[in-house]
Amino acid sequence: MHREKQKISRGLFVTVEGTDGCGKSTQLRMAVKHLKLLGYPVRVFKDPGGTRVGEEIRRILLAKKSRRDPIDSVAEALLYLASRRVLVSRLIEPALARGKLVLCDRFTDSTLAYQGFGRGLFLPELRTLCSFASGGLKPDLTFLLDIDPAVGLTRVKGTDRIEALGLAFQEKVRRGYLELARREPKRIKVISADGSPGEVFSRILPYLARLKASHYVK
Numbered sequence: 001m002h003r004e005k006q007k008i009s010r011g012l013f014v015t016v017e018g019t020d021g022c023g024k025s026t027q028l029r030m031a032v033k034h035l036k037l038l039g040y041p042v043r044v045f046k047d048p049g050g051t052r053v054g055e056e057i058r059r060i061l062l063a064k065k066s067r068r069d070p071i072d073s074v075a076e077a078l079l080y081l082a083s084r085r086v087l088v089s090r091l092i093e094p095a096l097a098r099g100k101l102v103l104c105d106r107f108t109d110s111t112l113a114y115q116g117f118g119r120g121l122f123l124p125e126l127r128t129l130c131s132f133a134s135g136g137l138k139p140d141l142t143f144l145l146d147i148d149p150a151v152g153l154t155r156v157k158g159t160d161r162i163e164a165l166g167l168a169f170q171e172k173v174r175r176g177y178l179e180l181a182r183r184e185p186k187r188i189k190v191i192s193a194d195g196s197p198g199e200v201f202s203r204i205l206p207y208l209a210r211l212k213a214s215h216y217v218k
């Protein structure tokens with residue numbers, strides 16, 4: 001007997017953002033554990049990274065600054081976008097098409113906050129490039145973990161090329177993120193990243209519960 005294939009509805013795309021050491025990776029791990037226990041079809045990615053090409057680009061981007069071979073802000077932005085492009089087309093879009101709940105550690109908002117507000121690249125131009133790179137993909141929901149960068153930087157041990165830019169840069173990035181959230185309050189939820197990991201997660205939890213209600217109810 002022929003049975004019609006059940007139509008799979010498109011998955012949801014959730015990203016975690018914030019300055020270095022705010023707790024993105026920690027909160028993402030907690031969210032993944034929680035959502036998997038509830039039976040969600042979760043896929044987790046990291047931007048930049050996730051693919052071989054992406055990991056190589058990530059290595060270039062985070063390597064300590066080479067004085068003999070510096071990369072300027074535009075090249076830096078384009079490398080991030082190239083990595084994101086591969087991640088989106090190879091992994092994120094296919095997962096969303098199969099109805100997965102996709103969580104990603106950083107995405108386009110990072111480029112806007114770091115290369116736009118932090119480095120001072122022209123924001124409208126950067127937005128166009130970001131949209132080109134992601135094929136217009138935007139997160140359905142974004143958690144912005146907000147913390148005083150001075151606290152964030154004391155949490156991170158090693159310093160990579162971006163973290164080594166110091167406090168003043170991180171403060172510009174933080175202000176940039178908050179401006180992005182102000183412009184898109186429905187998508188970007190500002191979560192105070194102060195306190196213990198458990199305390200921070202308790203602020204995220206209500207939004208995860210709402211996800212379920214709105215999309216993945218069985």
Ligand SMILES: Nc1ncnc2c1ncn2[C@@H]1O[C@H](COP(=O)(O)OP(=O)(O)O)[C@@H](O)[C@H]1O
Nearest residue numbers: 020021022023024025026027155156195196197
């Ligand atoms: N709420 C918290 N309070 C104190 N330390 C934290 C908290 N969240 C994470 N950490 C620690 O701070 C460091 C950076 O956290 P991480 O999740 O890697 O941040 P990010 O991914 O945003 O850079 C890690 O060593 C982590 O264990």
Ligand SMILES: [Mg+2]
Nearest residue numbers: 024025026105
């Ligand atoms: Mg991290």
